Structure formats: C-alpha cells, structure tokens
Amino acid sequence: MAIPDWLRRLRDRDVSAEDAALWTKCPSCGEMLYRKDLEANLSVCTKCNHHFRMSAYDRINTLVDGDFVEIGMEFLPGDPLGWVDKRSYPEKLEADRLKSNLTEAVVTGFATLDGFPVALGVMDFSFRGGTMGTVVGERITNLLEEARKRKLPCIVFTASGGARMEEGMLALMQMAKTTQAVERFMSDGNLFVTVLTDPTTGGVSASFAFQSDLIVGEARASIGFAGRRVIEQTLRQKLPDNFQTAEFLLEKGHIDMVVTRAELRATLVRLLDYAVDRKRVAPALKAVPEFAL
Numbered sequence: 001m002a003i004p005d006w007l008r009r010l011r012d013r014d015v016s017a018e019d020a021a022l023w024t025k026c027p028s029c030g031e032m033l034y035r036k037d038l039e040a041n042l043s044v045c046t047k048c049n050h051h052f053r054m055s056a057y058d059r060i061n062t063l064v065d066g067d068f069v070e071i072g073m074e075f076l077p078g079d080p081l082g083w084v085d086k087r088s089y090p091e092k093l094e095a096d097r098l099k100s101n102l103t104e105a106v107v108t109g110f111a112t113l114d115g116f117p118v119a120l121g122v123m124d125f126s127f128r129g130g131t132m133g134t135v136v137g138e139r140i141t142n143l144l145e146e147a148r149k150r151k152l153p154c155i156v157f158t159a160s161g162g163a164r165m166e167e168g169m170l171a172l173m174q175m176a177k178t179t180q181a182v183e184r185f186m187s188d189g190n191l192f193v194t195v196l197t198d199p200t201t202g203g204v205s206a207s208f209a210f211q212s213d214l215i216v217g218e219a220r221a222s223i224g225f226a227g228r229r230v231i232e233q234t235l236r237q238k239l240p241d242n243f244q245t246a247e248f249l250l251e252k253g254h255i256d257m258v259v260t261r262a263e264l265r266a267t268l269v270r271l272l273d274y275a276v277d278r279k280r281v282a283p284a285l286k287a288v289p290e291f292a293l
C-alpha cells in the first residue's frame with residue numbers, strides 16, 4: 001500500500017472514530033451533516049430538506065418564549081398486565097427513560113408563544129415509539145382539562161406508533177378518554193390545534209390527532225392509521241409513493257395545511273393571532289398564580 005493511501009485510511013479511521021458523535025448521515029440524501037449545523041437548522045437537512053425527528057424538549061425549546069412550565073409529571077406508568085416478552089415492561093420503560101431522558105412519551109405544560117399563553121403537549125417517538133398508554137392518555141386529558149379551566153388554546157404535537165401493546169385494553173381505552181376530553185374542551189369554544197409530525201399513526205391518529213379545529217401536518221411527515229404494507233396486502237393494490245405523507249393527505253383534504261419546520265412557529269403565532277383574544281386569556285392566567293406566565 002502506498003504511504004499516502006495508508007495515511008488517508010488512517011486519517012479516515014481516526015475521523016470516523018473521533019467524530020462519530022459530531023456527524024450524522026441524512027437518511028434521505030446520504031449527506032454527512034455536522035450535528036451542530038443540523039441542530040442550528042432545526043434538525044432539517046441543509047441539502048434535501050429532510051425533517052429529522054425531534055425530541056420533545058428540543059421541540060419545545062424551538063417554539064416557546066423560554067417559559068415552559070411542565071405539568072402532569074406525577075402521572076407515571078405502572079405494569080398493569082405484568083407483561084413480559086423478551087424483557088419485562090418495567091425493564092423496557094427503564095431503558096427508554098435512560099435513552100430519552102423522558103418519563104413518558106408525551107411532555108405537557110404551559111408556555112407563551114410570542115406572548116400568547118398556550119397549553120402545549122409534545123409527543124416523543126424515542127420513548128416506546130410514542131405509543132399511547134395510560135400515562136400518555138392521562139397527561140393529554142389533564143392538559144386539556146387544565147387548559148379548559150383557564151380558557152387557553154391548546155396545541156398538541158403528535159408523534160406515535162399507535163397504542164402501547166404492553167398495556168392492552170387499558171391503552172386502547174385512552175382513545176375514548178382523550179376523544180371525550182377534546183370534545184369537552186372544544187365545546188366550550190376553546191381553540192385546539194394539532195401538529196402531526198413524523199410519524200403519526202394508529203390510535204393517536206384515530207383519536208385526538210384528527211379531532212382539532214386545525215390539523216397541521218409537518219412537511220414530509222408520515223401520517224396514517226394502519227401501515228402501508230398492511231393496506232397493500234388487504235386491498236391487493238400498489239399504493240402511490242407519496243401515500244401517507246402530509247402532502248398526500250393535504251391533497252386529499254384530510255388535513256388543513258402542511259408547514260415546514262422553519263415556518264412552524266410563525267404559522268402557529270399567526271393562527272393564534274387570528275383566533276385568540278389576548279385580553280380574554282390574560283385574566284384567566286392571573287387567577288391561577290401557580291401557572292402565571
């Protein structure tokens with residue numbers, strides 16, 4: 001081997017070992033992206049505009065005015081069925097807690113968005129695939145009830161693989177529970193907005209995700225109920241390439257708008273500006289000092 005080749009290989013090996021944590025490969029275009037640049041660009045590929053999945057807290061930090069107050073942390077998962085497959089359910093939960101720094105697959109709380117007080121829920125796919133079990137259902141319901149008391153608009157970002165299979169029927173019941181909570185919240189005339197991020201599927205898509213006043217799809221997000229393969233096998237038809245993308249759903253009238261991550265905050269602020277009377281929500285907040293924003 002020529003010495004320059006040897007040096008190049010040595011250099012490449014050192015770079016890959018040393019900088020593995022600093023670089024990430026875009027799954028869409030294959031470009032190597034410097035993580036800091038990627039984060040500065042809201043986790044969107046600078047070359048092909050691929051939207052990487054975001055953690056709940058990163059999402060919150062990019063949206064709110066730096067004043068997020070978390071609620072619902074007292075709701076933590078148990079092991080109602082004593083579920084064991086390759087690992088027990090508590091072992092899986094513990095592994096996901098360590099991996100994601102989350103206690104469950106949704107983070108809920110209050111914050112202001114360009115001065116507009118809102119109730120905010122953000123799901124995180126890195127915790128049990130964003131699946132909805134008793135705690136996700138309870139936190140979403142609690143968020144809607146607390147927002148209803150304060151007459152605040154509620155925005156929920158969804159990211160979910162469906163129902164939490166380790167909680168069986170109790171997980172499926174959360175669809176009915178959250179659906180009723182949304183109904184109560186909206187029947188009082190409060191604004192409910194959902195932002196469907198990649199992926200939004202299963203029980204979450206069949207309940208609160210599609211119940212809102214305004215359904216926003218994040219660009220290129222995969223959104224649907226059953227998986228593409230299941231549908232193809234059932235219908236015995238080839239589905240279009242863009243099937244179950246936010247753009248496809250917009251074309252078919254299933255969602256109201258598709259927004260890129262870069263435009264998302266400004267779009268939500270504009271919607272709040274149209275729909276919410278700042279004077280009406282301010283006194284409601286003053287009456288609840290523990291959530292004063």
Ligand SMILES: [Zn+2]
Binds near residue numbers: 027029048050
């Ligand atoms: Zn890319």
